[in-house]
Amino acid sequence: MPEATRQAWAGSPPDWALDLFPAGLVASAHPSNPGARVWSLVGDRIGARISEQFKAGAGEYHTRYAASAHFQELFRQALAGTGIAVAEAPLIFDMGSGSGVNSIVPCFSLFPGARQVASDLSADLLLMLADYAVNTGLSERVICVVMDAMSARVATGRFDLVTGASILHHLVRPALGLRAAARALKPGGHAIFFEPFDGYGLIRLAYERILAEADLRKAPLEPAVEAVLRAMIDDIAARTEPDPRQPGFASLDDKWLFSREHITTAVRDCGFSEIRFVSHNDHATLYRDVALVQLRLGTGRDDLVLPGWATEILDGFDRALPRPVKGLLMLEGSVVLTKGA
Known part of the structure; x- marks a missing residue:
């Protein structure tokens, strides 16, 4: 130097x-x-x-x-x-x-x-x-x-x-992060990112079904529970294929729920020779467990539970999708990239 x-x-x-x-x-x-x-x-x-x-x-x-x-x-x-x-x-x-x-x-x-x-x-x-x-x-x-x-x-x-x-989904232009990673790596080096994916669309569908069922049953959810479900529906909708040109997008903290195709397209011109995905969770009670976590995080309370019929809706989603499919429709996953030699 x-x-x-x-x-x-x-x-x-x-x-x-x-x-x-x-x-x-x-x-x-x-x-x-x-x-x-x-x-x-x-x-x-x-x-x-x-x-x-x-x-x-x-x-x-x-x-x-x-x-x-x-x-x-x-x-x-x-x-x-x-x-x-x-x-x-x-x-x-x-x-x-x-x-x-x-x-x-x-x-x-x-x-x-x-x-x-x-x-x-x-x-x-x-x-x-x-x-x-x-x-x-x-x-x-x-x-x-x-x-x-x-x-x-x-x-x-x-x-x-x-x-x-958990860095790329905070960026207005995630491709900039991928290019920076490729630039820093030696030929043959690797990058590992943990990111959220658009499999959360299934959580959105489940929550919408729960809210609709509550109306049909004339059995209102506890206000704090309903508020969390509605907030998550809006959040998932906003982050699924968002338009970065929309006013206010840059000021959002969590901006993206990625698809495999989005990431694959973004890395195409970055110098990486291989891209692989590893799902973080595919267990039998995935959707029920995610809902309980989101209730706790959304309210700061540990005492909130869903009524039995709402839990059964989530369990129905879990039963309908075998583990390999949950892995493909992942909620959270690792993106593993290798730079070309």
């Missing part, structure tokens, strides 16, 4: 990261843990702050974000379901890392020799990750960089693996 660029660095980044950001980086430290550093790109003015939704649960960090085992299993499923071989000590570029629990932490468990670049628009979230890294002895193996992961500010063709745990 030229001396003029080296002087742009403040502090001591890991040696392996020095040439990954040709423009240089500037560090800021955690207010209560000076050893926990977050870096920003020289010349960047990204100022995204922690979301209000995340702030609401920040005090529960160790419990609310103790889900790394779940995401570790999703990575295992993606690896086993596709048979891809990842370097023993991979260099990983993670897109939209947040606090790292969904991607950085699982990858350290799966690839003990890994070195990782964690990227996010929020310095607040990356400070949590940097603090975690210091406290767990991982700070020499992960560098936290406040950046737009879709930009071309990271070195090209250097990474063995690109990861993104």
